[in-house]
Amino acid sequence: MARLSKEDIELILQMKISGKSSTEIAKVFGVAKGTVNRHLRNNNFFNSGKLLQCKNCNKTFTHKVNGGTVQKFCCHKCRCNYNNKNRKIKVKRTCEVCNKDFIANKYYKRICSDECVERKKEQLEIVKNKKRFKNRKIKLYKTECKYCGNRIISKYRRSYCNNLCSDKMDSKRRSLRKKKLKKCRNCSVWHHRVGFCCSEYCMKKISTATNRDYSKKRYQIARENGKFDRGITIERLMKRDGERCYLCGDAVFF
Structure with a gap:
């Protein structure tokens, strides 16, 4: 869309004075209705011509036909700013x-x-x-x-x-909560750690000692029950008793 020249704007003003609407003028020039109204507004077509002073920005402006009997502000923005500044509401x-x-x-x-x-x-x-x-x-x-x-x-x-x-x-x-002090089972040092020992080193030492004691007790119980071969394996059992179980008679797989 091309811009309107000064001659076109003068023609728009003459057509508006003759009584044509802004939609009809816009169809003739191939422009939107808003652009026609903007040019008319810039050329003070809608204004009555009376000069007034804005209360907010102190600028002079022409009185509009639809502006009422007493027009105090040049635009809606100035009116809102002035009202927000001077608003004093006190209600009982x-x-x-x-x-x-x-x-x-x-x-x-x-x-x-x-x-x-x-x-x-x-x-x-x-x-x-x-x-x-x-x-x-x-x-x-x-x-x-x-x-x-x-x-x-x-x-x-x-x-x-x-x-x-x-x-x-x-x-x-x-x-x-206060943490209770505990005595380590291995090195007898007082500590706050979770468990019975103060460190992993002490834990390993106690575990090896307990395993040793358990194995000793197990062999003691086995000796009390009778004689047994300590170095027996499955291969030796198969050579000694054959490839069948002496209890159920099923084949033994290795």
Whole structure:
């Protein structure tokens, strides 16, 4: 789309004065309706011609036909900025929760403080729970979480608001708990470590000693029961007794 020249803009003004609409003019020039209106606005076609001064930016502007009897601002932006700067709202109201008189800075403010807001939330929660359990006879308990301190309203006497708080409190207690000193079984050194020994070296020493004792006891019990061959293997058994089990008679596979 080509730009409109000065001659085209003069023709648009003449056509508008003759009584044609902006849509008809836009079809003739092959342009959008908004561009036609923009050019008309720039050439002060919609203005009545009266000069005024803006209250916000102190610029002179021409009075618009649709601007009302008293036009104080040149545009909508200036009006909004001026109103935001000079807004002083002071309304006397009574609090919905505690029924105290206070001065509100906003039109929609009906509660005096944050404490009253929290009280109202609690009241609304109680009303909701009462509606839910209307036909049931259930007591509602108010408690505080032992970890985070949030207020809880429930039909059970709870000490924590959720599982996360209870887990955190348990970990806190464990960290504060005093660790008991223990004596190492191998080197008899006092330590805080989990288990019976102070280090892995001591653990290995004790394990080898226990295994040795266990093997000695096992051979002692075997000797008490009778004579036995200590170096017996499956190959020697097969040579001695054959390839069949003497108890069940099945073949022995190796």
